[in-house]
Amino acid sequence: MRRFLTAFALSLTGLALAGTAPAIAQAPVETSWSLAIHGGAGTIARENMTPEEDAAHRASLQAALDAGAKVLDDGGTAMDAVEAVILILEDDARFNAGRGAVYTWEEGHELDASIMDGRTRDAGAVAGVKAVRNPILLARKVMTDSPHVMLSGDGAQDFAVEQGIEIVPSSYFDTERRREALERMKADKLSALDVDIKFGTVGAVALDGEGNLAAGTSTGGMTGKRWGRIGDAPIIGAGTYADNRSCAVSATGWGEYFIRVGVAHEICAQLRFAKMPADGVVEEIGNFLRKQISNGEARAIPGMAEQAQKISDEVMADVKELGGDGGIILVTPEGHALYSFNTAGMYRGRATSGGIKEVAIYGDE
Ligand code: ASP
Numbered sequence: 001m002r003r004f005l006t007a008f009a010l011s012l013t014g015l016a017l018a019g020t021a022p023a024i025a026q027a028p029v030e031t032s033w034s035l036a037i038h039g040g041a042g043t044i045a046r047e048n049m050t051p052e053e054d055a056a057h058r059a060s061l062q063a064a065l066d067a068g069a070k071v072l073d074d075g076g077t078a079m080d081a082v083e084a085v086i087l088i089l090e091d092d093a094r095f096n097a098g099r100g101a102v103y104t105w106e107e108g109h110e111l112d113a114s115i116m117d118g119r120t121r122d123a124g125a126v127a128g129v130k131a132v133r134n135p136i137l138l139a140r141k142v143m144t145d146s147p148h149v150m151l152s153g154d155g156a157q158d159f160a161v162e163q164g165i166e167i168v169p170s171s172y173f174d175t176e177r178r179r180e181a182l183e184r185m186k187a188d189k190l191s192a193l194d195v196d197i198k199f200g201t202v203g204a205v206a207l208d209g210e211g212n213l214a215a216g217t218s219t220g221g222m223t224g225k226r227w228g229r230i231g232d233a234p235i236i237g238a239g240t241y242a243d244n245r246s247c248a249v250s251a252t253g254w255g256e257y258f259i260r261v262g263v264a265h266e267i268c269a270q271l272r273f274a275k276m277p278a279d280g281v282v283e284e285i286g287n288f289l290r291k292q293i294s295n296g297e298a299r300a301i302p303g304m305a306e307q308a309q310k311i312s313d314e315v316m317a318d319v320k321e322l323g324g325d326g327g328i329i330l331v332t333p334e335g336h337a338l339y340s341f342n343t344a345g346m347y348r349g350r351a352t353s354g355g356i357k358e359v360a361i362y363g364d365e
Pocket of ligand 1: 230252253256
């Protein structure tokens, strides 16, 4: 009962607050698809960016957003939209995923990625792959063509070859900017956070016209990582989660903290509970709401976007309290697309069939 009343009160509060929270895309009820993307969060400040860098990042985000929006607008699936976005960002050296992956301590590259289908909660992930051009494709293959959820290292690579996934020489991932970051880290005994300035992981979350959610994340990890370190990006429930009953989330940030909090699943679980009336009390109202939710008519419940924002902000505050930072993107079954981050900025974008289409970088936009 208390949970129901809280949810109801939150809904009312949400109504009262509607329009006062700029971070929330107020998707109209008729929204049939929705998409949010990210290219990493961190100390991204205007004064550290040249106008050219600013424009180039926005153009990259826009290209990825447009590709995903096109899939959804053409009636494609959320899974295909997520893949389309991430493929573009993996091939773009500006981001720490695929081509632009950071260097490990041993001066190599080890890539992580995961993808999840909110309709079935099927998922696939790869960790520490060294020669796969697009780890997101391999993660999806793990989901569709293996009995497993997560493969790592050489075994994952063998599976990639078997599945005809494109293999590239390690030099494909070599970039001057990332090499310089590793060298500076070693020379000045700095941490990855000092030299990376931002986390450049990429991710996408989508709701398609059939009402299905999907989430995906891909990364090179953190500069100077060693001993086979694996971050949150390939961990289902930490960096990626999708469940049609609640939301789809992709994260970027200091992976160790996101794993410890179980960020993506934590947000989805809290949102699912917030939507769910308590059993056995106020039977009729409970049954009515339960029916709405199971019919996928939860969009009739007001304040859902505000609840999702509040829960996301609280979970990110929890990450901060432990000492971590970063951000998330989220899409709800009702079509709301939102962000939450505790860093100065986050490369991000969102689009809906209702006409929202934006990319942003700094925290104040
Ligand atoms: N979360 C990633 C990791 O810890 C880093 C990032 O977001 O850029 O591997």
